[in-house]
Amino acid sequence: MPDRTFSALFAPWSQHARALRLRLPQSHAALQDALLIQQVTGRETLCGATDVEVLCLSPREDLPLKEFMAVPAEIQLVTDQGLLRTLCGFIAEVHAGQINGELSSYRLLLRDALSLMGQRINTRVFLHASEADVTQILISEWRQRSPLLASSMEVEWSLLGERYPAREFIMQHNESDADFLRRLWKRRGIGWCIRPCEPPLPGQAACPRHVLVLFDDPMQLPRNAAGSVPWQRDHAPGRQDGILRWQATRRLRAASVSRHTWDHVQDGPLQRHMNNPAAQGVLGDHFAQLLDDYLVEAPHIADDGEDLDQIARARMQRLALESKEFGADSTVRALRVGEWIDITGHPELERHPPHEREFIVTRLEFHAENNLPASLDERLRRATPHRESGLGGLASLQRRCREQGLRYLNHFACVRRGIPLVPAFDPRVDLPRPRLQNAHVVGPAGEELYCDALGRIKLRFHGTRMQDHQHGGGASDSERDSAWVRVASHWAGRQWGAINLPRVGDEVLVDFLGGDPDKPVVIGRLYNGLSLPPAFSGVGSLPGNRFLAGVRSKEIRGQRYNQLRLDDTPRQISAQLASQHGQSELNLGWLTHPRTEGRSDARGEGAELRTDQALALRGGQGVLISASRRSQASGAQLDRAEMLGLLRVLQNVQQELAALAETHHAGPTAVQSLSDLRTRLDAWEAGSNTQAEGGGGGEPVVAVTAPAGVAISSDEGVVLGAQKEIDLVSVGNTQLSAGKKLLVRVAESISVFAQRLGMRLVAASGKLQLQTHTDDIEATSARRIILTAVDEIVLQAPRLKLLAQGAQIDLGGGAITQQSSADHIIRSANFHHASGADSAPPGVELPASGMRTDERFILARRGSGRPHVRQRYRIELDDGSVIEGVTDEQGRTALSQDQAMRIARLRIVKE
Known part of the structure; x- marks a missing residue:
């Protein structure tokens, strides 16, 4: 229809009269x-x-x-007081239809801006921000990006106010941005509602807000602008808008609320329990006591x-x-959610004090029809079925x-003013x-491991x-991309x-713990095209080396590694614990060179502990090195039966030879040291899990035994020393x-038997x-x-x-004296006597010496090496003498001087 026809048809009842x-x-x-509006139907919800x-x-x-899409629109509804009650939103949908040959219909759906934000789906993070801060950031971004919004x-x-x-x-x-914001508001108990801007801001009257x-x-x-609203049994034209129907609703609800969340920082729970103050009747209260709204929230939710x-x-x-909620039907056109009214004239409500007759509207559903001319309105009704x-x-x-012949009717829900208005939140749903x-x-630039x-x-979440x-x-691909996130471990305890x-x-x-996107936790790691599975020992790859398992680390800001490799290759299983520093390795099983594509050359069988640098074996209760076979790991850890049997034989050899030596004047032999060592080895396991009874076990001795021999060699020197004694005993030869040179140096005596x-x-x-410098030389023979x-x-x-027997010759002092108790026979071809002559033996100058020892101890703390200053001590020597004193500023004892080496026992004296 041409625009002039439109003007002629609609001019008498323009919008200003509607x-x-x-x-x-x-x-x-x-x-x-x-x-031109024919009818309006809508719904407004508090926290909706x-x-x-x-x-x-x-x-x-x-x-x-x-052209209708996203256009801000305002619906104006004239109230009974002649004021305008407005509804604002954006046109989100439009449906075109035809009524008859003269008019067409258009159905517009208006939604608030928050609802339209529900169509923008996103994933993003916010750090160190409250729910209000996040709301402000999001809304500000929308307003910056959209001049229309x-x-x-x-x-x-x-x-x-909170x-x-x-x-x-x-x-x-x-x-969606809308669902996200609503979730934040719901959890914190923040309510919201939508209302129009009235009056519009200066200069913006043309744009509904x-x-x-x-x-x-x-x-x-x-x-609410309606103020006091009367209760009416029915509605008559020309009367003040009022409430036509009023009803109260009660619902049984739990009498208590309990919340539980785990605080991993304190390693303990946070729990709260609150009671619902609402009265629900005698039986209702009794039953409600059995209902506890108990919810285990995500960890650290508070x-x-x-x-x-x-x-x-x-x-x-x-x-x-x-x-408790109230519902009503009314003709009050000024009603809005999030605003309160007081109700007058209702028989039951009038019995309550004034503050209990004040109600806040929480939900509003309404239908309104325009006051079109009767002729047009009738034509439209006949031409169109009820829609x-x-x-x-x-x-x-x-x-x-x-049916009631009304042009406006609403149904609203409300609660008494003062009742907290909080949105419903259920983490299982929301x-x-x-x-x-x-x-x-x-992590920060330059950090390879950041925690x-x-x-x-x-x-950084993908x-x-x-933008x-x-x-x-x-x-930003930096440490600013998230809060600290926990990492799951298969084993985590108190340090x-x-x-x-x-x-x-x-x-x-x-x-995400508790299914909450705010509570991420790392549960594992993934290989990808750039981060490939580890190549043990730096060689090989999958699938060729698929029989290898284990752990390989990487040096921070370097390329070296440590690794635990488990090789399950059929009939060639092995294990390796290795560090590339010093090429230090413990290899067990079927020893091979590093595998490539599953293949490798053999290096031996058994166990190998090797390093390019220093190696130490230390056992606080002893070390056993044995080559005695124990098939299939049979026997105990310190199984040493062969050694103990041999020690018994060696001890018998020593004791027997010692007795013979003493009989033949070779002097006594100290056999106690070997006996004591054997005793320690016999009781080595006493008090352990293999020999719980008995004492004296766990002595710090080193035992080396091998059925086929022990070889010790060095390109330099070999030192064999002891504080007390060294016993070399063999059943056969000792060579x-x-x-x-063979140099034997002793401080006292040598006895060989x-x-x-x-x-x-x-x-x-x-x-x-053969010399003696202070005494005689004796040579005695049985024959x-x-x-x-x-x-x-x-x-x-x-x-x-x-x-000799019966005869003697003395020479010296210039004379020779001979004597015999029988014949003195001299046989000679010639016998000459000449004048006297002298003879003197060469002078013998033998050195004289004495042994002097001067030793002191330094007392220091194990580990740190810091000296024990002014610490009382007691030194007991093997000759029975005792030295007592206090250490100096460097932890030193007094100087001990003697003419012989002594065995000393040092004890710290506690104050």
Whole structure:
């Protein structure tokens, strides 16, 4: 239909004369002028959304539907007081239809801006921000990115009175912005509602605006423009809008709320229990006592007990809110959710004090029809069948409105003013339930492994975008991208367990405790195309080396490694614990060179402990080195039966030879040392798990035994020493061979004894010298002493005496005296006497010496090496003498001087 026809048809009852009016921005005035509202149906919910369906008439059937999308719109409803009650939102849907040949219909669906944010799905993180902070960030971003939203939506913060603590980590995970914000508000007990901006801001009158109101104190919500609303049994034209039907509703709810959350920092639970103050009748209260709204929240859901109080209190207040509600049908056009009215004239309510007749509207459903001319209205009714609203559950309201001959009817729910208005929150329903996902470990520049004292790490969640994190970290690939995140371990205790923290750049598998996206935890790590499975010993790869398992680490800021390798190759199993520092390895089993593609050359069988650097074996209760076979690991740890048997034989040999030596005047033999050592070895296991009874076990001795022999060699020297005695005992020969010299040095005496076959002392070349510097030389034989020389035998001394049975010759002092008790026979071919001559033996100068020892001890602490200063001590020597004193500033004892080496026992004297 041409525009002039439209003007002629609609001019008499333009929008200014109608009860329902449509206002669009000036930029869309043409659309506004082409539409006339026939009816409006809508729903407003506290802590919910605003949805309004507007059925419009137009003489044009060619209006471009896409031009309606996201257009701010305002529906004006004239109240009984002649004021305008407005509804604002964005056009989210438009449906075109034809009524007859003259008019077309357009059904518009208006939704608030928050609801439209429900179509933007995102994943992002917020650090060290409260729920209010996150709300402000998100809304500010929307307003910055959309001038349309900035000019059409406001947020009212003034009704938020609580202080909300900052959260370490909040994550929006595959959620719409609307669902995400609602989840945050619900958990913290923050209420919200939508209301229009009235009056519009200066210069913005052409653009309909609405306000997102956030509140946590219902007493701060405003009074509705209707003020006092009368209760009416029926509605008559011209009368004040009022309430037509009133009813109260009671619901049985749990009498208590309990919340439990685990605080991993304190390693203990946080728990709160609160009672629902709502009275529910005698039987209701009794039954409600059996109902406890107990919920195990995600760990660390609250910062402290006060914070958990707030969460539990919000749930308790919600139960109280649900337990009692009022519902009403009314013709009050000024009603809005989030505003309060007082009701007058109701027989039952009049019995209550005034403050109990004040009610806040929590839900509003309404249907309104425009005051079109009767002729047009009748034509439309005949031309169109009854059309129900597209908003679910409102069809009955439309029917009742028409059946009662009303142009406006609503149904609303309300509670008494002062009742806390908190949204319903159930983490089992309202959380998005994220599934397992992967992430990468991040840290500061230059850090290869970054963690805190609890072994927690930082993550960059995949899919977080830079443009969504201009407010802070989250997509920077740095430690600013998350809070500290715990890492699961297969073994974790109080400073014991297993630890192997993921490193910067590692891909990890993340789960969420309690299904809460704000509570991520690392449960594993993943290999990928860049981070390949480890190549043990730096060679080989999968699948060739698939029989190898274990752990291989990497040096921080280096390339070396440590590894535990388990080789399960058939018939060639082995294990290796290795560090590349010093090429230090413990190899067990079938020893091989590193495998490549599953193949390797053999290196031996058994066990190998090797290093390019120092190696120490230390046992505080002894060390046993044995080559005696114990097949299949039979026998005990210190099984040494062969050694003990041999020691008994050796001890018998020593004792027998000692007795013979003493009999033959070779002197006594100290046999106690070997006996004591054997006693220690016999009792070595006493007190252990293999020999629980008995004492004296666990002595720190080293025992070496081998059935086929023990070889000790060195390119340099071999030192064999003892504080007390060294016993060399063999059943067979004991042989000493030296390529150069055999030097024997003793401080007291040497005693050599041979029982049967005698002794030989032979110098193949060089002299054989026998000296004593302070005493005699005695040579005794049971038979003869034979001195034989190829050249001569020279006996020289200042005096010389030859003594035999019945005869004696004395030489010295210039004289020779001979005597015999029988014949003195001299046989000679010639006998010459000459004048006297003198003879003198060469002078003999023998050295004199004495042994002097001067020793002191230094007392120091094991590990640190710090000296024990001014510490009392007692030194007991083997000759019975005792030295007592106090250490000096360097931990030194007094100097001990003697003419012989002594065995000393040092004891620290406790104060």
